[in-house]
Amino acid sequence: MITTTDLCVRYGETTALDALDLDLPAGRIYGLLGRNGAGKTTLLSTLAGFRKPGSGRVLLDGEPVFENPRATSRICLIREEGGLGDGIDRLGDILDMARALRKTHDQGYAAALLDRFGLSRRQTLGSLSRGQRSAFGIVVGLASRAPLTMFDEAHLGMDAPGRRIFADELLADYVAHPRTFVLSTHLIEEQSPLFEQVLILHRGRLLLREDVDDLRTRGVAVTGPATLVDDFVTGLTVLGERSLGPTKEVTVYGALAEQDRQAARLHGLQLGPVAVQDLFIHLTGGV
Amino acid sequence: MNRWPILRYLLSSHTVVLVGFLLGVYLLVAVIVAVAAMFTEVTVSGVDIAGQVLPWLAAGYGYSAAALLSTVLTHGRTRREFLAQHPVFLLVTAGLLAVVATGAYAVEAVVYRAAGWTRTFQDQRVFEAGDYPLILLAYVSMLAVWMMTGALLGGAFYRDEGGGLLALLPAAVLLSVSGGANGFLSLPFTRWGLTSAPEVAVVTVVAVAAGWALLWAALRDVPLRTRVAS
Amino acid sequence: MFDDRSPIYRQIADQIKDDVLRGVLADDQQVMSTTQYAAYYRINPATAAKAFQQLVDEGVIYKRRGVGMFVSAGAQRRLRDRRRERFFGEVLEPMIAEAGTLGIPVADIVARIHQLTSPGDGR
Structure with a gap:
């Protein structure tokens, strides 16, 4: 669907995207994770042609995206x-504009979505709360039915029921009209079940890309007496550690071999799973 | 998709609103003149006085072009499409608004004659009462140049604030040079004495084209803003 | 809904297996579609599909092209046999080991088991 080759974007001295190579096949829902300032918004803006690549390329089905209406219209x-x-713009007028400018925009679906979020065509953009504005963004994004639809923090300021409506509508419309979604989010535990694959961006580079379900099995928390734990994790990829008195918990990355698990049991060490969010925090430098 | 989607959209929405707005302006002028007539003798053209405000409204409207560009991009269009179609929209709209303005002059002429009022225009006008073709041309010229210049300033400030300040210079040149020709911004050093229709038309075309070229330069690869505030 | 630690597809597969085991889903009965599962649990459809694939591989369900997923004939029995095999290894042996650590005589355990099972259904 969309690929980047050696993509760099700089703002003066800061490097926002650093030689990024990415290939996102069509028909999936991708989750884009990263700390504040990791480059998520810059990446999405560049993928959408909102920003020109500093160097490198962004291709949609083999065609350059920037200033190419065949690509941007999708x-x-x-x-x-x-x-x-x-x-001062009314929501109805904004949706009419979307219909006028975008071939794939579905006005009937937009009306149904407005209804679900409790919005009306007559409201003005300025009269909406933060969460309502996010909801309206979701209406425009989903109703665009664009083959590549991306949301940057779609749910910002939205309450829990609103986010649930978003999840329901996203999945229902994804099944009815299969297309590619990229969603950036900080709500990892809540949103990650929606994703098929997770991309973690860190300091402008792709730190990790993995199926969500695999990611859930990637981390192991080893707990026990400090010296035993230290011996056990030698040679493993250690992401982080914490101590409570003589007890130590070390988070390691990567699946453990069966003999490692047996050795752990033999020494009385506890092995526990690591939640995706914890893994994310550890992988991106801890707290 | 239809060809020229941005142009079609702007003509069907913005142009309609702008024409309605101008009709509202002239309605307001009529009310003010009528009220004034109750207290004093009417000696000046109300429609022509309104012509002193219109350039600024036109520039103010033009200024919103960059914000319009960002919404157009959100709906999957490109800068190039916008930069090609938006000026066409401006020219068509300037023409329609000028027709409304010229009509207002004609209606006013009839009303003033019936009421027996005298009707003087602003000093620097290039047209005489009754010369409707030149009235139309002068208004097209003023509206097109001021809207385009507003768009240029808006585009330059959208690109970056320093660039916006820099754009004030060409903007001033465009307005004063064309203002001397169409009579809507007459400065001592720009009284060209160009009053024939072809001369006004040429100056207008050059000014609009120059504004368009600068707008193109300012916006052709501008990144969409990420607003940090709010 | 799901604990956030083990793969979601495995948790879904386990739930469906439990339903088959308890007879909630009978032989040749149609199972909800992956789409319905995805919508109900608010998960990615690919994750639900992965669970179904695992169940197909294990012979618990089978696919009828263009119609949907159905419970395989004898799936309940097979699942029960498999769990029975595992019962002694995974439930009973650790229990007896734990009892040994605590010094509980086996006779006491047997007595408690009789006590718990006799008044109920009279077996």
Whole structure:
């Protein structure tokens, strides 16, 4: 679907994206994770043609994206802030604009979504709360039916029921009209079941890319007496450690071999799973 | 998809609103003149006085072009499509608005004659009462140049604030040079004495084209802003 | 809904197996589609599909092209046999080991088991 080759973006002295190679096949829901400033928004903006690549390439089905209407008309990026209109614009007018400019936009679906989020065509953008604005962004994004639809922090400021509606509508429409989604989020535990694959961006580079379900088995927490734990984890990829008195917990990355598990049992060490969010925190430098 | 989707969209929405707005302006002028007539003798053209405000409104509207560009990109169009179609929309709209303005002059002429009022225009106008073709041309010229210049300033400030300040210079040149020709911004050093229709038309075309070229330069690869505030 | 630690597809597969084992899903009965599972649990459809693939591989369900997924004939019995095999290894042996650590005589355990099972269904 969309690929990047050696993609770099710089803002003055700061490098936002650093020689990024990415290949996202079509028809999946990708989760884009990363700490603040990791480059998520820059990546999404560049993929959508909102920003010119500093160097390197962004191709949609083999065609350059930037300033290419054949590509951009098949991409929709909804960002956490702006790009839909002014405060005085009515939601109905914004949706009419979307219909006029985007071939794939489905106005009937947009109306149904507005209804589900409790919004009306007559409201103005400026009168909406933070969460309602996010909901309206979701309406525009889903109703675009763009083959590549991306949301940057789609659910910012939305309450739990709103986020649940988003999840339901996303999955239902994804099944009915299969397409590619990229969702960036900080709500890892809540949103990750929606993803097929997770991409973790760290300091402008792709740190990890893995099926969500595999990621759930990637980390192991080893707990026990400090000296025994230290011996056990020698040679393993250690992500982080914490101590409580004589007891130590070390998070290691990667599946353990069966003989390792037996050795752990033999020494009375506990082996526990690591949640995706904890793994994310450890992988991106801990706290 | 239809060809020229941005142009079609703008003509069907923005142009309609702008024409309605201008009709509202002239309605307001009529009310003010009517009220004024109750207290004093009417000696000046109300429609022509409104012509002193319109350039600024046109520039203000033009300024919103960059924000419009960002919404157009959100809906999957490109800068190039926008930069090609938006100026066409501006020209068509300037023409329609000028027709409304010229109509207002004609209606006013009839009303003033019936009421027996005298009707003087602003000093620097290039047209005489009754010369409707030149009235139309002067208004097209003023509206097109001021909207385009507003768009240029908006685009330059959208790109970056320093660039916006820098754009004030060409903007001032565009407005004063064309203003001397169409009579809507007459400065001592820009009284060209160009009053024939072809001369006004040429100056207008050059000014609009220059504004368009600068707008293109400012926005052709501009990154969409990531607003940090809010 | 799911604990956030083991793969979701495995948890779904286990739930369906439990349903088959308890007779909630009978032989040749249609199972909800992956889409319905995905929507119900708010998970990615690919994850649900992976669970179904595992169940197909294990012979618990089978696919009828264009119709859907159905419980394999004899799936309940096979699952029960498999769990019975594992029962002694995974449940009973650790229990007896634990009892040994605590010094509980086997006779006491047997007596308690009789006590727990006799009044109920009179077996």
